[in-house]
Amino acid sequence: MTNSKLKLGIRMGAYGGVATIYLCLVGIIETFSDRDIITGIISLGHTLLFLTALVTGYLNMQQVDKLINPAHQVVEKAPKPKDTIHSAVAGIITGISLVILVLVLDRFNIRDMLVNASPKLFELLLLEKGVTPTMVSLLPFGQGLAAGMLRLVVFSTVLGLVGGTLYLLPPTRRRSIMLGIAMVVLLGLLSDLMRIALNKPGWSEGFYKLIYTGRGLSSQGAVITLVATAAITSAWRYIPDSYTRVISVITAWLPTWIRITLASLLSVSLLLRLAWFLGIENVYPPILPDCPGLITSNISLTNCTEWISQGLSAPQESTEGGLASSAPAVSAAITLADSLMLLGIAASIFLLLVRTVQMSMSSDIQKWPAPPLQKLERAQRLVTLYLGVAALLFIPGVVGVYPSEVLVMVGLYVVMGLGLNIVVGMAGLLDLGYVAFFAVGAYSMAVLTTVDASVGGAQLSFWGALPLVVVITGIAGLLVGAPVLRMRGDYLAIVTLGFGEIARFLALSDWFKPALGGAQGIIKIPDIHIGGVEFVGPQKLYYLILVSCLIAYFITARLKDSRVGRAWGAMREDEQVADVMGVNTTAYKLLAFAMGALIASVSGAIFAAKLGTIYPHSFNVQVSITALGLLIVGGIGSLPGVVVGAFALVGLPELLREFSEYRMLFYGAAMVIMMLVRPQGLLPSARRGHKLQGNERDQDDWMRIAAESEAAGSESSG
Amino acid sequence: MQADVRQMLKLCHVDTHYGPIQILRDVNIDINMGEITCLLGGNASGKSTTLRTIMGMVKPTSGTIEFDGERIDGLSIQQLVKRGISMVPENRRIFGRMTVRENLEMGSFLRSDRSGIREDMDRVFGLFPRLKERVGQLGGTMSGGEQQMLAMARALMSRPSLLLMDEPSMGLSPLFVQQTFDIIQEISRQGTTIFVVEQNANMALSIADRGYVLQTGEIVLDDTAANLRENKMMRQAYLGET
Numbered sequence: 001m002t003n004s005k006l007k008l009g010i011r012m013g014a015y016g017g018v019a020t021i022y023l024c025l026v027g028i029i030e031t032f033s034d035r036d037i038i039t040g041i042i043s044l045g046h047t048l049l050f051l052t053a054l055v056t057g058y059l060n061m062q063q064v065d066k067l068i069n070p071a072h073q074v075v076e077k078a079p080k081p082k083d084t085i086h087s088a089v090a091g092i093i094t095g096i097s098l099v100i101l102v103l104v105l106d107r108f109n110i111r112d113m114l115v116n117a118s119p120k121l122f123e124l125l126l127l128e129k130g131v132t133p134t135m136v137s138l139l140p141f142g143q144g145l146a147a148g149m150l151r152l153v154v155f156s157t158v159l160g161l162v163g164g165t166l167y168l169l170p171p172t173r174r175r176s177i178m179l180g181i182a183m184v185v186l187l188g189l190l191s192d193l194m195r196i197a198l199n200k201p202g203w204s205e206g207f208y209k210l211i212y213t214g215r216g217l218s219s220q221g222a223v224i225t226l227v228a229t230a231a232i233t234s235a236w237r238y239i240p241d242s243y244t245r246v247i248s249v250i251t252a253w254l255p256t257w258i259r260i261t262l263a264s265l266l267s268v269s270l271l272l273r274l275a276w277f278l279g280i281e282n283v284y285p286p287i288l289p290d291c292p293g294l295i296t297s298n299i300s301l302t303n304c305t306e307w308i309s310q311g312l313s314a315p316q317e318s319t320e321g322g323l324a325s326s327a328p329a330v331s332a333a334i335t336l337a338d339s340l341m342l343l344g345i346a347a348s349i350f351l352l353l354v355r356t357v358q359m360s361m362s363s364d365i366q367k368w369p370a371p372p373l374q375k376l377e378r379a380q381r382l383v384t385l386y387l388g389v390a391a392l393l394f395i396p397g398v399v400g401v402y403p404s405e406v407l408v409m410v411g412l413y414v415v416m417g418l419g420l421n422i423v424v425g426m427a428g429l430l431d432l433g434y435v436a437f438f439a440v441g442a443y444s445m446a447v448l449t450t451v452d453a454s455v456g457g458a459q460l461s462f463w464g465a466l467p468l469v470v471v472i473t474g475i476a477g478l479l480v481g482a483p484v485l486r487m488r489g490d491y492l493a494i495v496t497l498g499f500g501e502i503a504r505f506l507a508l509s510d511w512f513k514p515a516l517g518g519a520q521g522i523i524k525i526p527d528i529h530i531g532g533v534e535f536v537g538p539q540k541l542y543y544l545i546l547v548s549c550l551i552a553y554f555i556t557a558r559l560k561d562s563r564v565g566r567a568w569g570a571m572r573e574d575e576q577v578a579d580v581m582g583v584n585t586t587a588y589k590l591l592a593f594a595m596g597a598l599i600a601s602v603s604g605a606i607f608a609a610k611l612g613t614i615y616p617h618s619f620n621v622q623v624s625i626t627a628l629g630l631l632i633v634g635g636i637g638s639l640p641g642v643v644v645g646a647f648a649l650v651g652l653p654e655l656l657r658e659f660s661e662y663r664m665l666f667y668g669a670a671m672v673i674m675m676l677v678r679p680q681g682l683l684p685s686a687r688r689g690h691k692l693q694g695n696e697r698d699q700d701d702w703m704r705i706a707a708e709s710e711a712a713g714s715e716s717s718g
Numbered sequence: 719m720q721a722d723v724r725q726m727l728k729l730c731h732v733d734t735h736y737g738p739i740q741i742l743r744d745v746n747i748d749i750n751m752g753e754i755t756c757l758l759g760g761n762a763s764g765k766s767t768t769l770r771t772i773m774g775m776v777k778p779t780s781g782t783i784e785f786d787g788e789r790i791d792g793l794s795i796q797q798l799v800k801r802g803i804s805m806v807p808e809n810r811r812i813f814g815r816m817t818v819r820e821n822l823e824m825g826s827f828l829r830s831d832r833s834g835i836r837e838d839m840d841r842v843f844g845l846f847p848r849l850k851e852r853v854g855q856l857g858g859t860m861s862g863g864e865q866q867m868l869a870m871a872r873a874l875m876s877r878p879s880l881l882l883m884d885e886p887s888m889g890l891s892p893l894f895v896q897q898t899f900d901i902i903q904e905i906s907r908q909g910t911t912i913f914v915v916e917q918n919a920n921m922a923l924s925i926a927d928r929g930y931v932l933q934t935g936e937i938v939l940d941d942t943a944a945n946l947r948e949n950k951m952m953r954q955a956y957l958g959e960t
């Protein structure tokens with residue numbers, strides 16, 4: 001047994017070594033070493049380097065556990081602390097692999113073959129760069145090659161050991177530590193973003209200064225993150241309960257009219273803010289426009305009346321026109337709503353406190369109110385919905401321009417993913433050329449609206465063109481669908497892949513140049529207007545995308561549970577039998593292509609208006625791959641999965657700019673890992689998950705039975 | 719022949735090809751209303767092809783098919799289902815990733831009379847109580863025998879007047895075969911005309927009123943079930959006598 005554990009350790013160590021060497025030679029370690037996670041202590045590159053050793057130790061312990069205790073049944077057989085020695089072995093092997101790399105780098109010049117085997121990598125590996133001197137001085141072996149290699153091995157060993165120990169911790173503790181580490185890495189990665197979002201006058205600036213240094217987390221920031229994560233994870237299970245309790249207290253003790261008034265005030269204040277944001281100025285008015293003034297007794301009601309009268313008498317002939325002229329009035333209204341709301345909240349809290357005190361004084365056993373379950377559930381749903389909607393509405397103003405841009409990209413892909421989900425997930429038609437519909441949508445919008453006289457000429461507005469765009473792309477869907485009606489599976493995939501490329505080449509061709517602009521594309525696509533509001537910039541486009549996402553989501557969700565959705569499902573399962581049931585499979589296939597196409601066209605149309613200029617090369621095969629990939633990551637056929645997948649495959653790489661070079665690698669790795677670890681996707685639709693998990697359960701049962709019979713066998717023979 | 723026997727389905731001189739290969743040669747079959755008719759024959763003799771030809775999944779190259787006195791060759795599957803023909807395909811082929819209920823709903827896909835559908839749902843649950851216990855289970859996770867029940871129930875959901883079945887006893891244990899044939903008789907008693915393809919000639923002839931024997935695409939025997947059971951050639955070829 002010990003022997004096989006040792007072998008396992010060596011094998012896992014070798015895997016870890018290969019993985020780290022790969023990361024080094026691909027160039028990831030070097031690229032990432034320019035970014036700090038914790039300033040002055042560790043860079044992203046070294047985090048990755050060390051994490052590999054840690055993960056190797058952890059996985060090794062997991063394997064040891066599986067080896068000696070196959071079915072997780074017998075407690076006495078669980079791995080003991082002394083087994084961590086094998087994780088240390090794995091760590092040593094990982095370290096030695098790196099040492100070999102260092103030696104090779106030292107002796108030979110392999111840069112001709114492997115561009116990334118640079119001198120900088122060499123320095124990074126010897127821990128001479130990218131980590132703090134304090135960390136190196138923990139192991140003062142001195143300077144030079146030998147000392148550096150020794151340090152590398154010692155670090156890997158310790159980290160392997162730590163990884164193994166981590167596995168042995170009780171699950172709750174382990175989870176909070178791992179989440180803590182993940183949070184530190186995540187916050188470190190997001191430091192640029194946080195700077196934009198937080199480092200501006202106000203309370204957020206102090207918070208930013210506390211946690212960040214400007215390049216990465218500060219050391220106290222890292223500690224705070226770890227502690228906060230641990231605290232939150234241990235308090236986590238109380239949160240839903242207290243949420244329910246707060247709501248039940250409010251529903252039971254606050255009179256209905258107060259609740260309704262408060263909710264309406266809140267809504268008014270939120271909506272006015274939104275109007276302000278969209279129509280007047282690209283920032284939200286703060287809570288109570290004159291909050292500090294309010295506190296310093298400059299107090300309100302007189303001020304408010306003043307503002308209101310100002311607002312009412314505001315000069316209407318302002319040349320800016322539209323909403324901007326009513327700014328003072330809106331501002332006054334916001335102040336009024338805010339002050340009333342705050343007063344109301346204060347009064348309600350006071351009321352509730354009084355009730356609580358009363359309750360605890362009386363000898364009544366039933367201290368907490370218990371409104372009827374149905375009422376409570378409804379109230380909870382309403383509150384959650386309200387909070388959710390409010391959060392969705394206020395994200396762009398809160399997070400700032402760049403994250404909103406990322407959200408817009410994610411949203412465009414969510415819409416596309418929802419459309420592709422109809423074709424692939426519901427109807428089972430593997431379409432690899434989905435970008436064609438996105439392109440048709442974008443190009444038809446461009447041609448119909450552009451003010452550049454050399455192409456187009458219709459010069460419609462966005463809203464005038466949109467119905468036409470949808471119809472045109474729907475027809476394109478039918479045109480693509482018709483020739484591939486009799487194809488299935490891999491043939492369909494290849495042919496549609498071809499269609500996607502054809503679309504791009506047609507746009508590029510000289511033949512269509514007069515209409516589509518050739519390689520120069522189409523310029524001067526006007527912005528989108530609704531009334532006086534101009535949707536320019538990601539923060540405003542966000543709302544448009546949000547609405548399209550919601551509409552697409554609603555449509556696909558309804559389709560899924562409809563007769564049409566069932567027919568598609570039957571067709572996906574067994575086309576011939578679906579036919580025998582009376583499903584007109586030809587029509588339903590065409591319908592799937594058309595529906596998928598017209599949903600993608602909306603995404604394409606907004607894309608065109610957003611950029612103002614479109615080129616053929618924006619519509620390459622990578623768009624199709626991303627759209628399909630996000631379905632796979634989220635779980636094919638699952639609608640929430642589309643959203644999760646879009647955030648994972650579009651949002652994450654956009655946020656981490658360094659990744660862009662490795663985007664394809666990242667996709668590939670994500671796909672492989674998904675297929676190995678969670679083939680049903682992150683948020684599988686119920687039935688697919690059911691099926692796969694069913695198989696897993698069978699397998700587990702099978703393994704348990706095998707293990708039991710083995711145990712019985714060894715008992716009887718022993 | 720008695721006067722009250724009405725013909726429901728009539729195949730006249732039907733030839734069917736798959737591409738250049740001729741499978742059915744001059745097939746003539748009459749199916750009387752309310753009866754159970756069985757089609758026997760060796761492997762690859764063209765039994766499934768006969769059913770597929772009736773169901774409009776392949777078009778006959780010559781000959782005619784009449785249903786209730788009207789020609790139906792050339793009609794689409796949907797039209798045939800609407801007219802009251804439905805089929806239990808070979809190898810069950812239920813929808814694996816749909817629940818039992820959804821499978822049944824697919825059976826009534828072309829109907830829109832909700833109350834009628836609910837009635838028929840109750841009716842098939844009466845015939846197959848086991849399905850009622852498992853309405854929420856995914857079709858693919860059911861046992862082979864249960865899947866066969868589901869396939870039959872699904873076909874009944876279109877309220878057919880003619881039910882075509884392709885080897886309902888395939889792969890079932892003897893007890894299950896007996897049950898299946900009991901249920902077929904029950905369906906027939908409830909007024910559905912049945913045309914069943916079987917390898918299990920003994921069993922099929924014991925419940926059928928009429929039988930046809932197909933050999934390399936040609937009808938070689940055609941008689942009442944009782945006569946076929948006595949037929950010498952039949953006994954040697956299919957009933958296991960030497």
Ligand SMILES: Nc1ncnc2c1ncn2[C@@H]1O[C@H](COP(=O)(O)OP(=O)(O)OP(=O)(O)O)[C@@H](O)[C@H]1O
Pocket residue numbers: 736739741759760761762763764765766767768
């Ligand atoms: N789609 C097809 N294309 C070409 N040949 C086919 C096709 N379907 C069936 N055949 C051929 O037609 C012949 C008859 O097939 P059929 O399925 O009707 O046989 P069967 O009598 O049902 O046999 P079994 O009892 O084995 O199911 C076989 O030789 C088969 O290979």
Ligand SMILES: [Mg+2]
Pocket residue numbers: 765766767808884
């Ligand atoms: Mg057959």
